[in-house]
Amino acid sequence: MIPSGLFRSAGFRFGLVYAVLLTISAAALASFLWWFTAGLLDRQTASAIRADAQGLIERFDEGGIAGLVGTIEDRLAANVDDDAIYLLVDPGMNRIAGNLDTWPSIVDKPGEWRQFQVRKTGMRSLALVYGYELPDDFHLLVGRDVQVRVQLGNLLTDALIWAIAIVLAMATAGAILVRSLFRRTVANVSATAAAIASGDFAQRVKVSGRGDEFDQLAEVINDMLDRIGRLMDGVRQVSNAIAHDLRTPITRARARLEEAARTAESSAELHAAIDRATVDLDGIVAVFQALLRIAEIEAGSRRSSFRRVDVVTALDAVADLYGAVAEEKGVTLAVSLPRRLEIDGDGALIQQAVANLVDNAVKFSPEHATVRLLAGQQGRRTWISVEDRGPGIPAPDRAKAIERFYRGDAARGTPGSGLGLALVQAVAQLHGGTLRLEDAAPGLRAVLDLPGGEEAGDRPE
Amino acid sequence: MRILVVEDDKDVAGFVVRGLKETGHIVEHADNGRDGLFMAASENFDAIVLDRMLPGGIDGLKILETLRAQKNAVPVMILSALADVDERVKGLKAGGDDYLTKPFAFAELLARVEALGRRGKAEATQTKLVVEDLELDLLSRQVKRANQKIDLQPREFRLLEYLMRHAGQVVTRTMLLEGVWDYHFDPQTNVIDVHVSRLRQKVDKPFPIPLIHTVRYAGYMLRAEAAS
Numbered sequence: 001m002i003p004s005g006l007f008r009s010a011g012f013r014f015g016l017v018y019a020v021l022l023t024i025s026a027a028a029l030a031s032f033l034w035w036f037t038a039g040l041l042d043r044q045t046a047s048a049i050r051a052d053a054q055g056l057i058e059r060f061d062e063g064g065i066a067g068l069v070g071t072i073e074d075r076l077a078a079n080v081d082d083d084a085i086y087l088l089v090d091p092g093m094n095r096i097a098g099n100l101d102t103w104p105s106i107v108d109k110p111g112e113w114r115q116f117q118v119r120k121t122g123m124r125s126l127a128l129v130y131g132y133e134l135p136d137d138f139h140l141l142v143g144r145d146v147q148v149r150v151q152l153g154n155l156l157t158d159a160l161i162w163a164i165a166i167v168l169a170m171a172t173a174g175a176i177l178v179r180s181l182f183r184r185t186v187a188n189v190s191a192t193a194a195a196i197a198s199g200d201f202a203q204r205v206k207v208s209g210r211g212d213e214f215d216q217l218a219e220v221i222n223d224m225l226d227r228i229g230r231l232m233d234g235v236r237q238v239s240n241a242i243a244h245d246l247r248t249p250i251t252r253a254r255a256r257l258e259e260a261a262r263t264a265e266s267s268a269e270l271h272a273a274i275d276r277a278t279v280d281l282d283g284i285v286a287v288f289q290a291l292l293r294i295a296e297i298e299a300g301s302r303r304s305s306f307r308r309v310d311v312v313t314a315l316d317a318v319a320d321l322y323g324a325v326a327e328e329k330g331v332t333l334a335v336s337l338p339r340r341l342e343i344d345g346d347g348a349l350i351q352q353a354v355a356n357l358v359d360n361a362v363k364f365s366p367e368h369a370t371v372r373l374l375a376g377q378q379g380r381r382t383w384i385s386v387e388d389r390g391p392g393i394p395a396p397d398r399a400k401a402i403e404r405f406y407r408g409d410a411a412r413g414t415p416g417s418g419l420g421l422a423l424v425q426a427v428a429q430l431h432g433g434t435l436r437l438e439d440a441a442p443g444l445r446a447v448l449d450l451p452g453g454e455e456a457g458d459r460p461e
Numbered sequence: 462m463r464i465l466v467v468e469d470d471k472d473v474a475g476f477v478v479r480g481l482k483e484t485g486h487i488v489e490h491a492d493n494g495r496d497g498l499f500m501a502a503s504e505n506f507d508a509i510v511l512d513r514m515l516p517g518g519i520d521g522l523k524i525l526e527t528l529r530a531q532k533n534a535v536p537v538m539i540l541s542a543l544a545d546v547d548e549r550v551k552g553l554k555a556g557g558d559d560y561l562t563k564p565f566a567f568a569e570l571l572a573r574v575e576a577l578g579r580r581g582k583a584e585a586t587q588t589k590l591v592v593e594d595l596e597l598d599l600l601s602r603q604v605k606r607a608n609q610k611i612d613l614q615p616r617e618f619r620l621l622e623y624l625m626r627h628a629g630q631v632v633t634r635t636m637l638l639e640g641v642w643d644y645h646f647d648p649q650t651n652v653i654d655v656h657v658s659r660l661r662q663k664v665d666k667p668f669p670i671p672l673i674h675t676v677r678y679a680g681y682m683l684r685a686e687a688a689s
Contacts (some may be wrong), residue, residue, distance in 0.1 A: 027593045320616050352646050
């Protein structure tokens with residue numbers, strides 16, 4: 001008896017399905033083999049006997065008994081394999097021609113197959129025969145010695161039965177193996193999930209390295225866990241950043257209001273203090289919005305709004321918007337873009353990312369310097385680069401520069417929230433690309449490297 | 462203008478209603494979805510300021526969808542604390558004409574509501590915009606002031622066109638970013654001021670009376686008389 005609990009186990013069900021399927025297919029294969037070997041031998045013998053008899057009966061119709069006797073003797077003489085059996089008897093059941101001595105009692109009715117033991121040239125053998133009734137009460141028996149064929153058939157049948165038995169045994173063993181394999185794999189995943197549920201987030205599903213479906217599943221799960229981990233880190237970072245970096249402007253605004261309430265002597269002074277506090281609050285709101293926007297981009301939900309966009313159109317708008325600002329500062333914004341550069345993405349986000357890069361570049365450029373906005377395509381990747389002649393970022397600080405709220409030494413005293421590059425990085429990641437900061441010697445080169453892209457000819461600038 | 466404000470937060474509603482009244486508008490207020498829908502459907506307003514999240518079972522989007530289903534085309538400005546791009550798209554898809562996220566500056570709200578209220582009344586088939594001695598021809602894309610031709614770059618032309626279409630109204634920096642550059646986020650540097658100042662060099666500097674005025678805490682306004 002199988003305990004009913006076993007059926008609730010998916011591993012057992014998989015094993016059972018495996019065993020049943022294997023047995024059914026093995027049985028089907030065995031029957032097929034039998035039909036085409038042992039079965040075929042039987043059918044061939046029967047049809048040879050029929051054809052033989054047909055010829056003899058025709059001879060009888062043409063030449064009567066004498067002709068038939070001659071033919072039988074001819075055929076017996078020509079039978080090299082010595083497996084043909086003929087017997088022609090008269091109405092008194094006495095032998096006229098053929099290689100059997102007496103009419104076998106087992107052949108009691110004409111028109112039916114019979115199989116019986118014969119003694120032929122001193123050897124016991126098995127015969128398959130068919131009886132015919134001829135006119136004038138003569139009888140004809142045509143058959144074949146099938147001893148060898150029956151033995152071969154039995155051998156085949158035995159072999160196939162054994163094969164099925166072996167397959168059954170292997171199916172059972174296989175089922176047990178499948179079940180344990182299944183249990184082991186699921187146990188691997190469920191142990192990881194349980195560890196994570198109880199707080200150990202560093203756990204990952206073990207990958208066997210075979211690259212099979214279970215490995216793929218494990219990798220997908222691990223990727224998911226990594227992503228969740230990154231998002232959690234992001235949330236942690238944002239909350240830390242909010243705690244540290246928003247405290248300052250909030251404190252400032254609060255102090256201003258409190259001081260004004262306590263000490264302002266005229267309504268003009270009071271108004272001035274309130275105005276300054278409002279500006280502080282607007283700054284705080286702007287930081288909040290930037291943080292939320294980065295979080296929104298990092299969550300990846302905007303990927304659903306991806307479509308084919310022309311990067312050049314977005315960059316032209318940025319160049320147009322910031323060209324005037326650069327000019328105002330005495331900085332030249334040199335733009336060199338191809339005619340078209342299409343990728344799958346979010347045009348508005350790419351525009352915002354590049355706007356942030358150009359904004360930074362213009363902000364940190366000395367007078368009369370040139371900021372270059374370039375884009376192009378290489379292999380299956382699209383790059384957008386913004387290069388300035390500013391102070392740059394020292395190599396050890398470059399990784400930190402893309403973190404939230406990083407403000408380099410050069411940035412002290414300039415307006416900004418320290419979120420610009422973090423947003424660019426988030427946009428790059430959303431598109432499956434990267435943001436690289438390089439030394440433009442002197443200055444900084446920020447390269448946004450995005451996958452995909454089709455260029456359509458250079459546009460001279 | 463006759464404006465309906467549907468907003469449940471007492472302080473925000475009071476702030477908006479008082480502000481709109483001070484600037485000379487007639488304001489009605491509903492503090493829940495059901496009253497808001499009833500008033501919006503039964504009375505005539507020039508514009509509606511609609512909060513998205515409302516008590517009373519009927520939220521802002523529901524009101525908006527019901528109004529639009531009744532072929533009521535009153536301009537609606539959605540006010541919401543939901544700032545995601547998706548939320549914004551949802552609001553505009555439901556039939557909103559503009560979307561403002563909280564917190565907001567009153568000047569921004571006022572400028573946008575007034576722009577909404579006046580929209581559709583004039584223009585559409587206009588081919589020439591005229592303010593005092595400044596003329597902008599939309600067909601030949603030429604600008605003249607006191608019969609002198611002024612050369613403008615395409616983007617400057619669009620900036621001036623936007624200001625002239627809203628002549629006599631306050632236009633905020635965000636409205637210019639969205640209307641002229643189709644730019645839906647806040648640039649860190651005040652790029653708009655630079656563009657307006659360049660436009661002024663060409664349109665105002667050579668002439669005795671300035672037309673483009675800066676409105677403190679709000680934005681810009683193009684009009685004939687001097688700014689107050």
